[in-house]
Amino acid sequence: MSRDLVVALSGGIGGAKLALGLSHVLAPENLVIIANTGDDFEHLGLSISPDIDTLTYTLAGLDNTTLGWGRRDETWSFMETLATIGGPTWFRLGDRDLALHVERTRRLRAGETLSAITDDVARHWGIGPRILPMSNDPVRTRVRAETGWLDFQDYFVGQQCRPVIDAIAFHGAEAATPHPDALAALASPRLKAVVICPSNPFISVEPILAVPGMRDAIAHCGVPVIAVSPIIGGKAVKGPTAKMMAELGLEVSAAGVAARYGALLTHYMLDHADAGAVVPQRTSVAQTLMTTLEDKIALAKAVLAVIG
Amino acid sequence: MSRDLVVALSGGIGGAKLALGLSHVLAPENLVIIANTGDDFEHLGLSISPDIDTLTYTLAGLDNTTLGWGRRDETWSFMETLATIGGPTWFRLGDRDLALHVERTRRLRAGETLSAITDDVARHWGIGPRILPMSNDPVRTRVRAETGWLDFQDYFVGQQCRPVIDAIAFHGAEAATPHPDALAALASPRLKAVVICPSNPFISVEPILAVPGMRDAIAHCGVPVIAVSPIIGGKAVKGPTAKMMAELGLEVSAAGVAARYGALLTHYMLDHADAGAVVPQRTSVAQTLMTTLEDKIALAKAVLAVIG
Numbered sequence: 001m002s003r004d005l006v007v008a009l010s011g012g013i014g015g016a017k018l019a020l021g022l023s024h025v026l027a028p029e030n031l032v033i034i035a036n037t038g039d040d041f042e043h044l045g046l047s048i049s050p051d052i053d054t055l056t057y058t059l060a061g062l063d064n065t066t067l068g069w070g071r072r073d074e075t076w077s078f079m080e081t082l083a084t085i086g087g088p089t090w091f092r093l094g095d096r097d098l099a100l101h102v103e104r105t106r107r108l109r110a111g112e113t114l115s116a117i118t119d120d121v122a123r124h125w126g127i128g129p130r131i132l133p134m135s136n137d138p139v140r141t142r143v144r145a146e147t148g149w150l151d152f153q154d155y156f157v158g159q160q161c162r163p164v165i166d167a168i169a170f171h172g173a174e175a176a177t178p179h180p181d182a183l184a185a186l187a188s189p190r191l192k193a194v195v196i197c198p199s200n201p202f203i204s205v206e207p208i209l210a211v212p213g214m215r216d217a218i219a220h221c222g223v224p225v226i227a228v229s230p231i232i233g234g235k236a237v238k239g240p241t242a243k244m245m246a247e248l249g250l251e252v253s254a255a256g257v258a259a260r261y262g263a264l265l266t267h268y269m270l271d272h273a274d275a276g277a278v279v280p281q282r283t284s285v286a287q288t289l290m291t292t293l294e295d296k297i298a299l300a301k302a303v304l305a306v307i308g
Numbered sequence: 309m310s311r312d313l314v315v316a317l318s319g320g321i322g323g324a325k326l327a328l329g330l331s332h333v334l335a336p337e338n339l340v341i342i343a344n345t346g347d348d349f350e351h352l353g354l355s356i357s358p359d360i361d362t363l364t365y366t367l368a369g370l371d372n373t374t375l376g377w378g379r380r381d382e383t384w385s386f387m388e389t390l391a392t393i394g395g396p397t398w399f400r401l402g403d404r405d406l407a408l409h410v411e412r413t414r415r416l417r418a419g420e421t422l423s424a425i426t427d428d429v430a431r432h433w434g435i436g437p438r439i440l441p442m443s444n445d446p447v448r449t450r451v452r453a454e455t456g457w458l459d460f461q462d463y464f465v466g467q468q469c470r471p472v473i474d475a476i477a478f479h480g481a482e483a484a485t486p487h488p489d490a491l492a493a494l495a496s497p498r499l500k501a502v503v504i505c506p507s508n509p510f511i512s513v514e515p516i517l518a519v520p521g522m523r524d525a526i527a528h529c530g531v532p533v534i535a536v537s538p539i540i541g542g543k544a545v546k547g548p549t550a551k552m553m554a555e556l557g558l559e560v561s562a563a564g565v566a567a568r569y570g571a572l573l574t575h576y577m578l579d580h581a582d583a584g585a586v587v588p589q590r591t592s593v594a595q596t597l598m599t600t601l602e603d604k605i606a607l608a609k610a611v612l613a614v615i616g
Contacts, residue, residue, distance in 0.1 A: 045353070045414045075385040081407035085432045087414075095385035095403040102386075102410075103395040106353045124393045 003223065004030045005190040006304070007182075008197055011036045011204020012051045013069065013238055014230055015197030016058040017290040019129075021300030022195070023059055024293075028128025030192075032185045034214075036199070037114070037133045038141035038170055038207030041153045043091050046101040047108050050153075051204065052118055052133060053100060060125035068238070071096040090158050115179055130181070134208045137176035141207055142169050152203065161240040164247050168202050173210040178217075186217040193307035194218055196227035198288060200241045201260050202248070209264075219264055224307040226267035228288055228299070229254040233273035237289060255279050267306055269299075311531065312338045313498040314612070315490075316505055319344045319512020320359040321377065321546055322538055323505030324366035325598040327437075329608030330503070331367055332601075336436025338500075340493045342522075344507070345422070345441045346449035346478055346515030349461045351399050354409040355416050358461075359512065360426055360441060361408060368433035376546070379404040398466050423487055438489070442516045445484035449515055450477050460511065469548040472555050476510050481518040486525075494525040501615035502526055504535035506596060508549045509568050510556070517572075527572055532615040534575035536596055536607070537562040541581035545597060563587050575614055577607075 006026055010019050010033050019033050036051045057063040057071055064070045074094035083089050093101065100121065107117045113136040122131055141152040145163035155163060185191065199205055205227075209215040218225055231254045236242040245252045250260060258268045258279035268281040271288040286302035287295065314334055318327050318341050327341050344359045365371040365379055372378045382402035391397050401409065408429065415425045421444040430439055449460040453471035463471060493499065507513055513535075517523040526533055539562045544550040553560045558568060566576045566587035576589040579596040594610035595603065 044410050045417055046410070071389075073385075075383050075403060077381075077383040077403035078386065078407050078410075081379075081404040082411060085407065085411055085429050087407065087411040095383060095406075096389040098403075098406065098410075099386050099389035099393065099395065102352050102354070102406075103390060103393055106395075109353055121393050 001189050003190060003192040005185060005188055006031050006193055006195060007185050007191065008033045008195045009036075009199075009205055009208050010034070010051070010055060010197040011199030012039070012054040015051075015199035015204060016055045016063070017296050018195070018197045018228060018299060018303070019055055020058050020293070021290065021296030021298070022303075023129050024297045025300050025304065026129070031129035032182070033129055033131050034134050034179075034182045034185075034208055035131055036204045036207050037135065038139050038173075038203065039152055039156070040138065041140065041151065043153070044088065044093075045105070046093075046098075047105045048101050049104070049114065049118075049133070052114075052131060053097070055131050056100075056118070056121060056125070056127065059122075059127045059129065059131065062125065070094050091153060115181070132179050132182050132185075134182060134214065135176040135178055135211050137172060139173045139176050139207055139211065140171040141203055142171055143167070144169070156203075156240070161243060165244065166247065168206070168248075170207045170210040173207065174212065176211050178211045178213045183213060183217050186214075186221050191221055191223050193223050193304075194221060194225040195303055195307075196225070196261070196265070198228040198230040198237070200230060200236075200239055200244070201257055202241070202244050215264065224266045225264060226269060226303060226307055227257070227261050227265050228269040228303060229257055229271060229274065231257055231274070232271040232289060253277065269303055269306065309497050311498060311500040313493060313496055314339050314501050314503060315493050315499065316341045316503045317344075317507075317513055317516050318342070318359070318363060318505040319507030320347070320362040323359075323507035323512060324363045324371070325604050326503070326505045326536060326607060326611070327363055328366050328601070329598065329604030329606070330611075331437050332605045333608050333612065334437070339437035340490070341437055341439050342442050342487075342490045342493075342516055343439055344512045344515050345443065346447050346481075346511065347460055347464070348446065349448065349459065351461070352396065352401070353413070354406075355413045356399075356409050357412070357422065357426075357441070360422075360439060361405070363439050364408075364426070364429060364433070364435065367430075367435045367437065367439070370433065378402055399461060423489070440487050440490050440493075442490060442522065443484040443486055443519050445480065447481045447484050447515055447519065448479040449511055450479055451475070452477070464511075464548070469551060473552065474555065476514070476556075478515045478518040481515065482520065484519050486519045486521045491521060491525055494522075494529050499529055499531050501531050501612075502529060502533040503611055503615075504533070504569070504573070506536040506538040506545070508538060508544075508547055508552070509565055510549075510552050523572065532574045533572060534577060534611060534615055535565070535569050535573050536577040536611060537565055537579060537582065539565055539582070540579040540597060561585065577611055577614065
């Protein structure tokens with residue numbers, strides 16, 4: 001049996017860019033994306049899965065490239081009206097985006113699993129690769145600020161990452177069952193490599209690793225495990241990665257991320273800007289900033305070239 | 309104490325037109341509208357109250373005069389997107405309309421009552437008269453067709469009233485508590501008259517009367533009780549009233565509606581087209597078709613003139 005299966009671990013925006021690149025260079029059956037669900041939350045009575053949705057929109061070509069998040073062709077009548085009746089508007093939900101949340105919530109309440117619903121949406125939108133929630137059980141990322149523990153979206157969106165944090169926890173992770181298809185992919189004789197996308201290590205990748213069995217499955221998969229640095233020249237491309245690293249007492253650099261992953265990785269992909277970084281893994285260098293589709297495809301090819 | 313309080317019983321579209329007329333000629337504190345909630349249902353996990361919403365939109369000047377139902381300035385991104393993921397689209401929910409349903413559902417789940425939420429929305433939108441659900445307890449209208457009992461919205465929207473029906477039931481009505489403010493208004497020394505708006509008697513008004521205590525409170529209120537005929541020249545202005553009357557074995561006429569209400573009414577308002585109708589109540593004649601705002605105000609004035 002040929003080793004042709006790539007398993008990617010991804011959070012939202014940054015990870016989805018590389019996942020899209022990978023989807024352009026791998027056959028659909030040769031790519032499984034394990035998505036972080038630690039950002040998931042309940043809002044307005046709706047079950048929202050931001051990273052799964054970002055991956056789904058991106059792979060379906062429905063992502064909003066103007067905003068950099070959410071749905072393309074979005075309209076905002078719902079939020080505008082919600083504001084007029086005093087409803088909570090701190091988390092912006094577009095009218096099209098809302099369809100996904102309302103329908104997912106309806107189906108979850110009817111007893112379907114998050115993964116079954118994710119699969120069905122992907123099928124409707126013609127997405128080839130499998131997007132798999134790390135678990136069908138709820139895992140909720142929380143951060144500890146001076147004022148106490150905060151729900152992730154309160155910190156991330158509500159307070160725009162302003163609070164200084166000193167700890168992160170993944171509530172429910174210990175009791176969560178990893179998605180069996182994720183473990184099966186990681187144990188597959190077809191497995192060629194594991195790619196950790198350039199997502200925030202603390203809030204996008206580590207929740208996945210916190211699900212029992214997931215870290216071990218990767219550590220013992222016996223094939224290359226490569227991470228792409230989310231830090232370029234000491235800065236995060238987007239989001240609070242750099243700020244969080246500093247607050248958690250880590251070196252804000254590509255090397256700092258590599259150190260955090262440690263022995264889990266066999267390989268590490270740096271940007272040209274960080275070519276001199278000293279990291280314990282075998283390193284490669286590429287353009288890791290992904291602006292255009294061509295950038296995403298080029299980085300995906302560079303990653304696949306490293307892992308043979 | 310002067311008798312200056314008018315209590316109106318109303319369903320959706322037709323009733324809301326007269327309620328709007330009344331709101332233009334009565335001081336806000338002198339009009340209480342008891343709304344039918346028998347049409348309420350749960351759809352997509354949302355609690356939808358069609359008649360309360362029609363009254364609210366109409367009195368706030370937010371009704372969609374082009375469609376004849378729903379919200380003005382409506383957009384349809386949600387429904388369009390829901391269709392692309394295979395969600396149920398038989399009941400059309402606009403993006404703005406959805407804000408009301410999502411927020412109401414959230415607040416109901418948090419333990420608030422339907423009436424408190426209705427009041428708060430009315431306050432946000434500057435509505436003066438009180439719109440009161442007949443009960444905060446769920447009452448669900450069902451109709452019996454050849455194939456068995458149907459939920460009201462399945463019959464009304466899903467099957468567009470095509471099934472022939474031979475019975476109507478108000479599930480939950482017997483156990484429902486009438487809204488105390490509705491009973492208080494009907495027992496108030498300020499009560500001047502009860503106006504039954506030109507709504508469908510079977511599915512808009514009778515659910516209200518089926519709530520324990522409501523019919524008695526009207527029957528014994530000691531002031532004029534006037535209904536405006538929803539039938540003009542043997543036809544319903546809108547909706548299935550005429551079709552239902554025929555199927556239920558009643559005479560399809562303004563007189564047929566008057567007979568149905570019977571001794572509950574002291575007065576009855578007919579359209580000019582039906583001026584010769586013989587009914588047991590004291591009758592008056594006016595233009596009951598309400599197309600413009602002026603029509604609505606004129607009919608409201610005609611009704612108030614009758615009851616002194």
